Amino acid sequence: MPQDIDVEEMSPPIVPEIEPVYVHKGKASYYADFFHGRTTASGERFSQNRLTAASRRLPLGSRVTVTNADNGRSVEVVINDRGPYVKGRVIDLSRKAARELGMIEDGVVDVRVEARPSDQPSRSLRQRLERMVASLYPNRDSAPERPVTVAERPDPDLGGSELGAAELGAAE
Template identity: 70%
Template sequence: MGMASYYADRYHGRTTASGERFDQQALTAAHRTLAFGTRVRVTRLDNGREVTVRINDRGPFVRGRIIDLSKRAARQLGMVRDGTVKVRLSVLR
């Protein structure tokens, strides 16, 4: 468990650590250690909403945050207005 945030619009189109171009409309995320391509279920703890994302970047590099989501993933969790929310991550196999 930890805090999730989402990418600012200025990162749209930039190259991620995996070499892909970042797309705010894709269901992707950044994590510090999970392998690129890992699928992760992200559950927002205060409302139970879930989204499945694919790891394609490194980060977040802000203390206390465990995952950075694309804007589309953040919308599905209903967190765009809040900016950061408490989540649980589950690696899917």
């Protein structure tokens, strides 16, 4: 005998809203000891013993997760400086962050940098990252389901990298 199907069971599943994420792929390096103690773009003194990093485009004070593509290890860092200024590199890390990623021996590794608005310490940083993602995907809100928004396009300043660096021209 055929079973009766309850109409409520046929309703579409509830899909939670997925937060947009700004993703940056490319190469990471770490600061030389020469920079230890020098003033960063944020005005603080650089320390090899803190979990910090330099990015050309992400807002100063942003919290980001950096994942080593070779071994899957991740670390959360705070952007407190500008750089790197080497083609294909998307982030410069403190020695402590590089050690946590297991990249001290290699010096330069492929990484994925993720910035989530909800991870930011202030409303202004959350809003700034949301605007960065929205400028890359202006029609995102018109979709029935909001996908994870990933910003991956060649860096216009560097001519792109083999992985595709997500960069915006927003000034600090």
